[in-house]
Amino acid sequence: MTTDELLDQQKPQRFPLGLDWWAVLAALALAVVVKLGFIHKVPW
Amino acid sequence: MAEGTLALPRVEAARPVNRFVRLIPGVLLLAAIGYLGKFIEQSISRYAKTNNLHIPNIEYVLWAILIGLVVSNTIGIPEVFRPGVATYEFWLKAGIVLLGSRFLLGDVLKLGGLSLTLVVLELAVAFSLMTLLGRWFKLKPKLTSLLAVGSAVCGVSAIIATKGAIDADDEDSSYAIAAILAIGAISLFTFPLIGHWLHLSDRAFGLWAGLAVDNTAEATAAGALYSDAASKIAVLAKTTRNAMIGFVVLGYALYWASRGQAQNVTNKAAFLWQKFPKFVLGFLLISVLATAVVFNKEQLGSLANLSRWAFLLTFAGVGLRTNIRELKAQGLRPFAVGAIGEGAIALVTLGIVAIAAAAFHL
Numbered sequence: 001m002t003t004d005e006l007l008d009q010q011k012p013q014r015f016p017l018g019l020d021w022w023a024v025l026a027a028l029a030l031a032v033v034v035k036l037g038f039i040h041k042v043p044w
Numbered sequence: 045m046a047e048g049t050l051a052l053p054r055v056e057a058a059r060p061v062n063r064f065v066r067l068i069p070g071v072l073l074l075a076a077i078g079y080l081g082k083f084i085e086q087s088i089s090r091y092a093k094t095n096n097l098h099i100p101n102i103e104y105v106l107w108a109i110l111i112g113l114v115v116s117n118t119i120g121i122p123e124v125f126r127p128g129v130a131t132y133e134f135w136l137k138a139g140i141v142l143l144g145s146r147f148l149l150g151d152v153l154k155l156g157g158l159s160l161t162l163v164v165l166e167l168a169v170a171f172s173l174m175t176l177l178g179r180w181f182k183l184k185p186k187l188t189s190l191l192a193v194g195s196a197v198c199g200v201s202a203i204i205a206t207k208g209a210i211d212a213d214d215e216d217s218s219y220a221i222a223a224i225l226a227i228g229a230i231s232l233f234t235f236p237l238i239g240h241w242l243h244l245s246d247r248a249f250g251l252w253a254g255l256a257v258d259n260t261a262e263a264t265a266a267g268a269l270y271s272d273a274a275s276k277i278a279v280l281a282k283t284t285r286n287a288m289i290g291f292v293v294l295g296y297a298l299y300w301a302s303r304g305q306a307q308n309v310t311n312k313a314a315f316l317w318q319k320f321p322k323f324v325l326g327f328l329l330i331s332v333l334a335t336a337v338v339f340n341k342e343q344l345g346s347l348a349n350l351s352r353w354a355f356l357l358t359f360a361g362v363g364l365r366t367n368i369r370e371l372k373a374q375g376l377r378p379f380a381v382g383a384i385g386e387g388a389i390a391l392v393t394l395g396i397v398a399i400a401a402a403a404f405h406l
Contacts, residue, residue, distance in 0.1 A: 023137030024326030030142065031330060034346045035339060042346040042353070 070128015078356035081108030105268045105359050112363020132361020136261050137323040139354030144330030145347035152331050159284040166255045169392045170196035174385045181381050186212040190220035198286045199224050199259035205319050209297035210306045223382035226371045228262040236269040246273035247406040248397050254281020256393040261362045290319035
């Protein structure tokens, strides 16, 4: 194993999912919260 | 050197909690600017009402973008806010997924089918025009490819995806991104003015903005500046355009690989899936749930409002990330090619939308 490869292994890990999936998960989590009635009405 | 004796400096991975904490100042800045825009709109409207004045309503979208522009081009964005400000794209995508609650699946299929047909026409026009213009202005071929993808599909994300696939250099990519961002900012302000001048219906304008404005954030903002209904359609049309990104990038990757100037794509299906914008699936899923009456009327209203709040943060981010000095520093030629090409694309797509609007009573 080269030094570069070893250094690469020690790089901080990125989030395992991409931005798109995080956005989908966050939106679905909000939809579940609204569906279960934890948020009754979101004002605008 | 033996592996056992190699002493390497340890690079500490930032803990997820620390990464999350670093986002908070910037997210608060996005929320503050977005809310200030909403507050200004409401205050002016209330003042006009109580004093019987006829002041043209300037939407919170425009206020949020303008305040963001002023902040980023005067005092700049301090380092502490930058990670959080960069989350504007996350809010945009979460907002689009939640917007799925405002579409019944039938509407998505009907309008999405129409959008898809128009997107295919738009892609053909955009690629031909940008390739011709790139040749006339003697731009580097890969820079022309990046500009063509940026103007045809979805702005910055498409350029970044294509950059890796065709082994374009950093300089070409930053030129293309700067040109597309500058043109996106101009389109954002000019499209609604032209739409009102031509008395376009909400649906026709939404389709036009979704087809011709680069970058999803700018297309959403242009639609929202026109009307709430136009914003919905603009997002749907733009999302359809975004869904084409994989095919377009694959096409360019194969073209440059055939010329020996990019790596060959071995697994095309995996390549397409990797480039596919996954938030489109979330949008469709929420639309399916709304169609299946999983949510009652009040819950649908709440989801739509959550989507609006997410977009509010996005619009503040659009203003904050636009740095006029940086855009100017990138030079005039790529901008000129982009501007002429985009102007022509806007005109042609306007014609296509006008025909579709007459044919389908939009």
